[in-house]
Each structure stands twice: as structure tokens, then as C-alpha cells.
Amino acid sequence: MSMRHGLPAVLAAGPRYGSRLRTDFETRTGGTWPLNIGQVYTTLGRLERDGLVAQEGVDEAGRALYALTEAGRAELRAWYARPVERAGPPRDEPAIKLVMAVGADGVDVREVVEPQRRHVAQALHDLVRQRAEALARGPEHPREVARLLVLERLVFQAEARWLDHCEARLLRLTREAEPPSGEQPGH
Numbered sequence: 001m002s003m004r005h006g007l008p009a010v011l012a013a014g015p016r017y018g019s020r021l022r023t024d025f026e027t028r029t030g031g032t033w034p035l036n037i038g039q040v041y042t043t044l045g046r047l048e049r050d051g052l053v054a055q056e057g058v059d060e061a062g063r064a065l066y067a068l069t070e071a072g073r074a075e076l077r078a079w080y081a082r083p084v085e086r087a088g089p090p091r092d093e094p095a096i097k098l099v100m101a102v103g104a105d106g107v108d109v110r111e112v113v114e115p116q117r118r119h120v121a122q123a124l125h126d127l128v129r130q131r132a133e134a135l136a137r138g139p140e141h142p143r144e145v146a147r148l149l150v151l152e153r154l155v156f157q158a159e160a161r162w163l164d165h166c167e168a169r170l171l172r173l174t175r176e177a178e179p180p181s182g183e184q185p186g187h
Helices: 003-011 018-028 037-049 070-081 093-101 109-136 142-158 162-177
Strands: 053-058 064-068
Touching: 003 018, 003 037, 003 053, 003 064, 003 070, 018 037, 018 064, 018 142, 037 053, 037 064, 064 070, 093 109, 093 162, 109 142, 109 162
Parallel strands: none
Antiparallel strands: 053 064
């Protein structure tokens, strides 16, 4: 998620100071995307520079309050209306590791796939457990619904059968490259 839009989405509910904005963002995302406070203030500075937020006084503790401007509200409405584009393939470390292993001397690709598969299976198990716990509580508050939606997205990502597909493809390619039984290579 773009912080350029995530923070204004929280500010749409009213002015906030930086650490409250961070807390509210983390609450709204079900605690799945923790923010660094420096990231919050850097983003607020850029949003202010671009005319999307403005400082609107201070609270009783003397903390600067930030609020959306009309331009910020228009930008937020436009963001909600736009689909998220999937520009180019993401930099996916397991995919990069796998393609680097293919053809590398002394690397059995199956030995690269299997630990990743175990890791994904454990992550999926943990996510499914968290989702079941969230469902058992009966999500009624928007914060709980948000966490459930994020968990479901993460479960869907973890369920991807990409590693199984890669392993099957590599096995087929290996079998196709082998000479028929009893025949020597090059004959």
C-alpha cells in the first residue's frame, strides 16, 4: 500500500498527530502493517509539500495536528476509485532464488524448493490459525473485519501452488532431457 494514500485514508476521519496517525493506521490494517514513526513523519512532510495535508494547530499536549486539505480529499477519492495496477513482476526473492539455482553448478533445484515449501506450509498454517481465531471472535468491529480481510489475502497468497508447479515443470524438463532407457547420450 502506498503510504501516500494510506495515511490520508486515516486522516479522513479527522486531524491526528504523527504517533496517533501511526497507531490508527496499524489498528485499521489489523496490525499487519506496522509503521516506523520516521516513515510517518517523512510521508506527512511530502503530503504537506504536495498540498494534500496541512498542519492544523496543536493538541493540548503541544503535538502538531495534521488534517486533509480539499486537494487531499480529492486525491483520496481518486485513489479509492482507481484499480491498483500490477506494473511489472514483483521482486520476489523465492522466484529469484529458484531461477538462479536452475543451471547453477552443484545446486539441486529440489533442495532449493523443499525448504521454501516447508516455510510456506508453516506460514500458511499460522495464517489459517489466525483467521480461524478471528472468525471465532465474530468480527463485528471494523478493525476486526479489516484484520480478517488482510489475513484472508495473506492466506490466498500463501496457498499459491507456484512451488508445486515449478517442481513439476522441472521434473518434466529433466525427464525430457534424459536419453531413453538403455540409450547412451550422443548415440
